[in-house]
Amino acid sequence: DQQVKQNSPSLSVQEGRISILNCDYTNSMFDYFLWYKKYPAEGPTFLISISSIKDKNEDGRFTVFLNKSAKHLSLHIVPSQPGDSAVYFCAATVPNTGNQFYFGTGTSLTVIP
Amino acid sequence: DTGVSQDPRHKITKRGQNVTFRCDPISEHNRLYWYRQTLGQGPEFLTYFQNEAQLEKSRLLSDRFSAERPKGSFSTLEIQRTEQGDSAMYLCASSLTDHYGYTFGSGTRLTVV
Numbered sequence: 001d002q003q004v005k006q007n008s009p010s011l012s013v014q015e016g017r018i019s020i021l022n023c024d025y026t027n028s029m030f031d032y033f034l035w036y037k038k039y040p041a042e043g044p045t046f047l048i049s050i051s052s053i054k055d056k057n058e059d060g061r062f063t064v065f066l067n068k069s070a071k072h073l074s075l076h077i078v079p080s081q082p083g084d085s086a087v088y089f090c091a092a093t094v095p096n097t098g099n100q101f102y103f104g105t106g107t108s109l110t111v112i113p
Numbered sequence: 114d115t116g117v118s119q120d121p122r123h124k125i126t127k128r129g130q131n132v133t134f135r136c137d138p139i140s141e142h143n144r145l146y147w148y149r150q151t152l153g154q155g156p157e158f159l160t161y162f163q164n165e166a167q168l169e170k171s172r173l174l175s176d177r178f179s180a181e182r183p184k185g186s187f188s189t190l191e192i193q194r195t196e197q198g199d200s201a202m203y204l205c206a207s208s209l210t211d212h213y214g215y216t217f218g219s220g221t222r223l224t225v226v
Contacts, residue, residue: 004155032213043117043204043217044156089155098144098168099213103155 003027004092006104014112019077021107023090026071030092034101035064035075038087047088048075080111117218119205125224126195133191134221138207145188146215147180148204156204162188163210195225 005024013019021035031052036044050057050064050073057064063076077084087108091101118137126132138145143164148156159178160170164185173179177195182188192199202222206215 006155034213036217041219043206043219045217046214049213091155093213098161098163099208099211099215100146100158100161100169100172101156101215103148103157105153105155 002105003030004090004102004104006090006107008107009105010108010110012110012112013080015082016079019075019080019084019109019111021075021077021088021090021109023073023075023104024071025073025092025102027092027094027102028071029094030102031095032093032099033064033066033073034091035062036089036091036103037084038089038106044089077109080109082111082113085109085111117205117207117216119203119218119221121221122219123222123224125226128195128197128225130195131191131193132195132223133189134203134205134223136188136190136205136207136218138187138205139216141209142207142216143185143210144208144212145182146206146208147188147190148206149174150202150204150220151200159190192223195223197225199223200225 034049035047038044066073087106091103120135146161147159150156162182177193202220204220206217
């Protein structure tokens, strides 16, 4: 049962434009959401997070938006750079579970120079 | 600090053999997590430790899987009587208590032939 879904396996964007990566979830108990970035042959690296009490969190070029009613979150990267080319995973956790995360299947972003 | 280290990076084993993987977390991190990632999927939670205590193990995939973290430092994940379906990337991560963003290691890729 996939509780976190990333329905776009891949995305290509021109350098300098906006990249929008989407994620949907089914469990209304999720209270914290993260995005991870993964390069080949490396483990995922933490990128940005958002609590369910917020609808937006920004960190430099990265902004995460949360729409609880739609059970949807998105990651915006502006402007996109070639070094952003990687696989992006969204993940979510339920409170009081020791931060066990449920991950989506990932979206492979390619930023074209 | 060199981050989270996992050993070996690659392991090829014959079906029915036992394998053990090691994870060395960031030294001050008291939480340690194990995840499994199969091709085309996101990481899947297996188990976690708070110091030396294993606080969740119900999501280990079968009773062939076990993990330890003696003295709250490094951890080992053992798979007994390996099956071809166990072929995957096994990821270890660590964090401070109640810090949502993990630091992942680069993983151990297991191939069962």
